Amino acid sequence: MATAWEQSYLTLRRRLADGTYPAGSRLREEELAAQLGVSRTPIREALRRLDAEGWLRVVPNQGAFAAEWSRQDIEEIFDLRALLEAHACEQAAMRPTATGVAALFAACEAGEACMPASTLAAMETVSDANVRFHQTIWEMSGQARTRSMLGTLAVPPMILRNFRHFDEANLRRSLAQHREMAAAIASRNPSLAGAVMRAHVEAGKAIFLAAAPQGTTGAAT
Amino acid sequence: MATAWEQSYLTLRRRLADGTYPAGSRLREEELAAQLGVSRTPIREALRRLDAEGWLRVVPNQGAFAAEWSRQDIEEIFDLRALLEAHACEQAAMRPTATGVAALFAACEAGEACMPASTLAAMETVSDANVRFHQTIWEMSGQARTRSMLGTLAVPPMILRNFRHFDEANLRRSLAQHREMAAAIASRNPSLAGAVMRAHVEAGKAIFLAAAPQGTTGAAT
DNA sequence: TCGGTGCCTTCTGCATACAATCGCAGAGCG
DNA sequence: CGCTCTGCGATTGTATGCAGAAGGCACCGA
Numbered sequence: 001m002a003t004a005w006e007q008s009y010l011t012l013r014r015r016l017a018d019g020t021y022p023a024g025s026r027l028r029e030e031e032l033a034a035q036l037g038v039s040r041t042p043i044r045e046a047l048r049r050l051d052a053e054g055w056l057r058v059v060p061n062q063g064a065f066a067a068e069w070s071r072q073d074i075e076e077i078f079d080l081r082a083l084l085e086a087h088a089c090e091q092a093a094m095r096p097t098a099t100g101v102a103a104l105f106a107a108c109e110a111g112e113a114c115m116p117a118s119t120l121a122a123m124e125t126v127s128d129a130n131v132r133f134h135q136t137i138w139e140m141s142g143q144a145r146t147r148s149m150l151g152t153l154a155v156p157p158m159i160l161r162n163f164r165h166f167d168e169a170n171l172r173r174s175l176a177q178h179r180e181m182a183a184a185i186a187s188r189n190p191s192l193a194g195a196v197m198r199a200h201v202e203a204g205k206a207i208f209l210a211a212a213p214q215g216t217t218g219a220a221t
Numbered sequence: 222m223a224t225a226w227e228q229s230y231l232t233l234r235r236r237l238a239d240g241t242y243p244a245g246s247r248l249r250e251e252e253l254a255a256q257l258g259v260s261r262t263p264i265r266e267a268l269r270r271l272d273a274e275g276w277l278r279v280v281p282n283q284g285a286f287a288a289e290w291s292r293q294d295i296e297e298i299f300d301l302r303a304l305l306e307a308h309a310c311e312q313a314a315m316r317p318t319a320t321g322v323a324a325l326f327a328a329c330e331a332g333e334a335c336m337p338a339s340t341l342a343a344m345e346t347v348s349d350a351n352v353r354f355h356q357t358i359w360e361m362s363g364q365a366r367t368r369s370m371l372g373t374l375a376v377p378p379m380i381l382r383n384f385r386h387f388d389e390a391n392l393r394r395s396l397a398q399h400r401e402m403a404a405a406i407a408s409r410n411p412s413l414a415g416a417v418m419r420a421h422v423e424a425g426k427a428i429f430l431a432a433a434p435q436g437t438t439g440a441a442t
Numbered sequence: 443t444c445g446g447t448g449c450c451t452t453c454t455g456c457a458t459a460c461a462a463t464c465g466c467a468g469a470g471c472g
Numbered sequence: 473c474g475c476t477c478t479g480c481g482a483t484t485g486t487a488t489g490c491a492g493a494a495g496g497c498a499c500c501g502a
Contacts, residue, residue, distance in 0.1 A: 003281050003455070005269075029484070039457045040484090041262070045269045048226075052273035054366065060224050061463050061484060076364050083304045143297050145275065149370060224485065250454070260487045261454090282454060282493050 005042035008032070009049050016055050016066055027056065027064040053152045071212070077153055078205035082198050084150050085134065089181060089197040092140035093190040100140040104182040107133035111175050116168055126171065127163045133178050137197075140185070162204055165211035173203065226263035229253070230270050237276050237287055248277065248285040274373045292433070298374055299426035303419050305371050306355065310402060310418040313361035314411040321361040325403040328354035332396050337389055347392065348384045354399050358418075361406070383425055386432040395421065 012032065015021055027047070029040045036043070051058040058064045069077075092100070111129035114122040134154065138147040166174065177200045184193035233253065236242055250261045250268070257264070272279040279285045290298075313321070332350035335343040355375065359368040387395065398421045405414035 005455085006281075028482095041456055041458090044484090045266060048266045048269045049273045052270045054369075060227070062465090063484065073365075076366055079308065079364075080305075080366060080370075083308060084301075087300065087304060143300075144294075145297055145301060145374070148275075149301075153366070226485085249452095262486055262488090265454090283495095284454065 003042070004038045005045040008036050008038060008042050009046035011036060012046055012050060013055060016050070021066045023066050023068040025066050027066065029063070055152075071209070074208065074212070075205070078201060078208070081150065081153050082201040082205070084146055084153065085137070085201055086194040086197045088138050088141035088143060088146050088150065089185070090190040090194040091143055091146070092137050093185040093188055093193040095140075095142070096185050096188060097140060100136060101182065101186045103136045104133060104178075104185065107136065108175065108179045108182055111178065115172065115175070123163065126175075130163065130174070130178075133182075137181070137185070162208050165207050170203070170207060174200065177203075224263070225257075225259045226266040229257050229259060229263050230267035232257060233267055233271060234276060237271070242287045244287050244289040246287050248287065250284070276373075292430075295429065295433070296426070299422060299429070302371065302374050303422040303426070305367055305374065306358070306422055307415040307419045309359050309362035309364060309367050309371065310406070311411040311415040312364055312367075313358050314406040314409055314414040316361075316363070317406050317409060318361060321357060322403065322407045324357045325354060325399075325406065328357065329396065329400045329403055332399065336393065336396070344384065347396075351384065351395070351399075354403075358402070358406070383429050386428050391424070391428060394424065398424075 012021075012027075021027060029043050029047070033040045033043045047056065047058060047064050050056050051064070054067060056064045056066050107129045111126045111133075114125045114129075134150075138150050141147065163171075177196055181193050181196045181200070184190075184196060233242075233248075242248060248268070250264050254261045254264045268277065268279060268285050271277050272285070275288060277285045277287050328350045332347045332354075335346045335350075337343075355371075359371055362368065384392075398417055402414050402417045402421070405411075405417060
């Protein structure tokens with residue numbers, strides 16, 4: 001087993017992502033320690049890292065609060081994702097690996113196999129395939145910092161759940177773009193791959209903003 | 222006074238930046254605690270954050286090691302800076318503030334006043350003005366995540382000290398670009414401001430790579 | 443002489459204890 | 473009636489102690 005603080009970090013991050021701790025809610029150290037069966041020390045170290053990565057905000061002498069995301073935050077995150085994902089995509093297209101390309105096409109097929117995604121389970125599968133597709137590109141880029149930055153940008157709840165706002169047509173467009181990117185990467189075409197990725201992320205941004213018209217979006221959504 | 226762990230974090234980060242702790246060197250908790258006059262607990266929390274930000278690498282049961290930067294790391298960092306600094310620059314040009322623009326021009330003049338920067342002290346002044354210029358743009362962008370990401374990208378020793386590689390002509394070019402960006406921001410021209418910033422960072426990358434031809438660059442340089 | 447094994451030292455990982463701080467409630471006062 | 477100030481409870485901040493892992497070194501055997 002890994003260190004206790006690392007385990008705590010992973011558990012807390014997952015819970016922050018899936019909405020167990022609503023945006024803005026306070027996280028008390030002792031309570032978390034009891035829940036995870038460790039002492040406050042590793043919890044505090046996990047909280048420091050989550051703070052550094054933007055998952056929560058630690059106020060001295062007041063404690064940790066799950067991050068809240070304003071509309072501006074969302075826009076910024078999508079903009080940064082557009083920049084960084086496109087960069088990663090271009091890098092991946094410069095030196096595609098056989099296993100990486102295979103993984104990309106596998107993710108494409110896994111997603112397409114569920115279409116039309118009428119049931120909730122099918123949506124989950126499509127969403128998982130989507131995450132795998134993007135993560136594969138991050139890996140293929142070979143850019144460690146880009147990967148870790150995207151890891152902290154692309155996982156917040158509202159991004160992960162954006163798929164809920166996708167209708168049938170948008171899902172198909174998204175999957176088609178995935179396939180287009182996979183082909184561009186396989187054929188070593190960085191500018192095409194990057195351009196499609198930019199369009200892909202921008203489309204997601206538009207859908208999200210249209211679905212969440214105003215104000216701050218807590219985890220209540 | 223702020224919390225001990227925050228103070229420790231700032232002190233350690235400064236020392237990592239200025240080379241007090243050479244790249245690859247091990248940082249022992251008890252030693253740091255003694256140096257900073259605190260116990261190991263706040264030191265550990267500071268180390269966790271420095272790890273998350275890429276300043277050092279913490280290996281379980283082995284301790285913390287000051288980060289080492291390969292040539293690939295350097296290239297990636299400059300590439301990311303080019304993306305993010307240009308983004309910040311565009312954002313700043315969309316809503317320039319009077320005080321921000323004034324600060325930009327002030328930084329320009331502070332740098333130009335030292336030219337030709339023959340003495341070491343003059344170089345320091347130019348370097349400080351350079352840092353202030355960039356940080357002002359980050360602030361003006363109003364993008365919190367962009368700012369914090371750039372904060373972790375633009376400070377590593379080899380970036381900060383890149384000025385040492387600038388000759389007279391490059392310094393003048395750099396200062397001229399600063400003035401061009403300030404003007405573009407003041408006149409609300411995002412695409413010009415962003416393009417100049419991209420060129421500015423790319424030029425720095427080229428100079429750095431030319432000066433450090435190969436291999437990993439520890440703090441020995 | 444070389445490889446392996448077991449001890450030993452050192453340092454990190456975690457738990458616990460104590461100190462400091464903050465927010466809040468209620469009393470006292472204007 | 474409203475304001476302020478103080479005391480208390482709760483929670484975070486820091487220090488310390490102990491257990492366990494990693495690496496080094498000596499000793500032993502081949």
